Amino acid sequence: MSKLFSELKLKDVSLRNRIVVSPMCQYSAEEGVPNEWHLVHLGARAIGGASLVIAEATGVTPEGRITPGCTGLWNDEQAAAWEPIVKFVKRHGAAAGIQIGHAGRKASANRPWEGDDHIPASDPRAWEPLGPSAVAFGGNLPRVPHDMSKDEIAQLQRDFVAAAKRALGAGFEWLVLHFAHGYLAQSFFSPIANKRTDEYGGSFENRARLLLETLSAVRAVWPEKYPLTIRLGVSDFNPEGQPMEESIELVKQLKAKGLDLIDVSLGFNSPDVSGVPWGPAFMAPFAQRIKEEAAIPTAVGWLITQPQQAEDIVAKGQADLVMLAHQELDDPHFPYHAAKALGVAQPHQVLPSQYAHWLKGR
Ligand code: NDP
DSSP states (O other): OTTTSOOOOOOOOEEESSSSOOOOOOOOOOBBOOOHHHHHHHHHHHHOSSEEEEEEESSSGGGGOOOOSSSOOSHHHHHHHHHHHHHHHHHOEEEEEEEOOOOOOOOSSSOOGGTTSSOTSSEEEEEEOOSSSOOOTTTTBOOOOEOOHHHHHHHHHHHHHHHHHHHHHHHHOOEEEEEEETTTHHHHHOOTTOOSSSSTTHHHHHHHHHHHHHHHHHHHHHHTTTTTEEEEEOOOTTSSOHHHHHHHHHHHHHOOOOOOOEEEOOOOOOSSTTOOSSSTTTTTTHHHHHHHHTTTOOEESOOOOHHHHHHHHHTTTOEEEESHHHHHOOOHHHHHHHHHHTSSSSGGGGGGGHHEEEEEEO
């Protein structure tokens, strides 16, 4: 019996298997409003058999977008535009999730295929990035962020809450708070980016404060019956970043405030990634450690490309869910192909009838 193709129930959401479409920015929205590109991109992957399709990093404010083409949830027009996309995903048997966040000092950038660098401050498309401190990320993102006041931190939390309410209204049933990849929340936790001397910087308790407060505020409006999850960069693989022990303690504290699952990822608070132990499924052991030490369900991605690899991660209990991004772009029917490769009975049933009927017995 394949564990990858076993169901998982988290709160009131039942997932048909353990294959999740990882949030992937499409840089294709206008004024933060998703469109037919997002419908086809996300819809195709629901058709392909994934159990949970998570929409891209979506800005809680205009300034929270990574690029001008990123989606948003700061107004009702955006929420209304997500609705048909959510309906389509659910109609084809996948749960619909969304990742909300603020890009912090990495905001105001060009699309990856148009430079992947900060838009020059003089360009009318640019805006001022925010950060915990006036410290630039560096490399291709040299702009020095504006260090946030406490009023701005309080407003940020209200923006997360408002976006969560809109996500709920649009029909999403799985929420991911983006606490990874060097974006704003992650940068507050990281001693690489956070040099504050007030109660939001310095000690572990202070660097964790914004993340804990934000999760608590969102939990208060996000229904108990739906999973509230985070993507957390558990390590920068850099001696100047937070130690893994701090990440584990943070997850324990977030769990006490209502966190249901953690998607275990990297910090990326510095352009120097030379310490990252790149290799097949290299984050899986970290997911296992968090799962065991913080006693919480985990999800994990990164260099997971093969059905057996995904199967082994779930079967060994390293993670409850496998997050696929590049592999799902390469093959939106990865779940169907994985079911065949793993010898799952009636693999065509992973697909909707419109396709399954014609693929029966193949
Ligand atoms: P993959 O296994 O496909 O990709 C791993 C990434 O690691 C690639 O971007 C690759 O960079 C980089 N990488 C691999 N080996 C090395 C190395 N030796 N040195 C430096 N960099 C290396 O992982 P996933 O598909 O699971 O994606 C990982 C994350 O990226 C997920 O969080 C996913 O959500 C996100 N993602 C976002 C996308 C988007 O926003 N549009 C698209 C795809 C993924 P390179 O490509 O330069 O080789």
